[in-house]
Amino acid sequence: MKNLLLLTHNSELNLAAYRQLGINIFTEESITPQDYASIEIMLGWKPDISQKVLTVSNGSLKWLQTISAGVDYLPLKTLKEKQVIVSNVSGVHAAPISQTVLLYALYFMRDLPQVLESSAQHHWEPQADFGDAFVLNETTWTIFGTGHIGSELARLLQAFHAKTIGVNRTGHKAAHFDDTFAQDDWRHAVTKSDVLVNIMPLTPQTTHFFDKTFFDALHNTYLFINVGRGKSVDTKALIEALNQQKLQHAALDVFEEEPLPSDNALWQMKNVLITPHYSAQTKHQGQAWDKIFLPNLKQFMRDGTVPINQINMQNGY
Incomplete structure (x- = not known):
């Protein structure tokens, strides 16, 4: 019998399947300080309680399964030290975020800001006023993160039928990209691009990757999208790039x-679309998490290994 601390509330998680594998489940509500040292597996992360489980004397924690893709918010150094x-x-x-990115692009390309404003005013806009609308097949995209x-x-x-350019750490080829470049060669990747998308993990190398130097290299680029990590972008430099x-x-x-x-200048810009960190949301998240967690749990119960999506603690992703 192994002890799991469940730190997410989702009715679609298959708790019965966990128990059939010999798992005893604790929740944030049921666990007591006396139980911290017995927890071997954590599903999810909540700083207050998770730190206590991680640092308790004679702790047993062997495996942390996040419900996120990014892990930059975790105490990776301590986790690595404790193995x-x-x-x-x-x-x-992949599906909800990529589809949301298409929504963002089409929002601007199909003149939705103008359409929605006219609709709110009950005003029928003449077709001739939408002369700047265009379509995806006319665009070149550079995607940071492949x-x-x-x-x-x-x-x-x-x-x-859009052109796709990818940027990754080494410039290695990746599926569905017409061309790829290394991060250090980003200038060549953005030269003729209409849309730039950040989906990179947050590491010391990608923190403020999109800074004044980056934006100053652009020439009236149509659209910048960030669905990666907030700290990859220097907000002040982004606002300046939009103003200029x-x-x-x-x-x-x-x-x-x-x-x-609420007083950030981005809120006031009509050429900026802001969403509240929601692009990954989808109705059946629990089922999606279990497609990774359950196979991992079965393997972990057999031999203590985790075959799917194990983080490289050196790289941080």
Whole structure:
């Protein structure tokens, strides 16, 4: 019998299947300080209680399964020192995030801001006023991050006959990209792009990757989208790039500071679409998490290993 601390509330999680494997389940409500040292597995992370389980004297924690793709918010140094296996749910967000990115792009390309404003005023806009509307097959995209989400987005874009350029750490080839570049060679990747998308994990190398130097290299680029990590973007530099027309539009789901402060200048910009870190949301998240967690749990119960989505603790993703 192994003890699992469940730190997420989702009715679709198959708790019966966990118990059939010999798992005793604790929740945030049921666990007591006397139980901390007995927890071997954590599903989810809540700082207050998770830190106590991680650092308790004579603790037993062997494996942490997150319900996120990014793991930059975790105390990775401590987890590494204590030899705790960390795995994420990378891949389950590919469909909702990539489809949301297409929504962002089409919102601007099909002149939805103008359509919605006219609709709110009960005003029938003449067709001639939508002369700037265009379509996906006329665009070139540079996607920073060629993993599950980036690859799925590129696949969808290729179905619309858009050109896809990928940027990753080494420049290695990736599925559904017409071309790829290394992060250090990003200038060549963005030269002729209409849309730039950040889906990179947050590491020391990608923190403020999109800074003043990056934005100053652009020339009236149509759209910048961030569905990766908020701290990858220097917010001040982004606002300056929008004001200086280095960028025509931005669609932002993540921010350096969340919630985005109500007095932030981005709220006032008509050429900026802001969403509240929701692009990964989908109705059946629990089922999606279990497609990774259950196979991992079965293997862990057999031999203590985790075959799916184990984090490289050196790279941080």
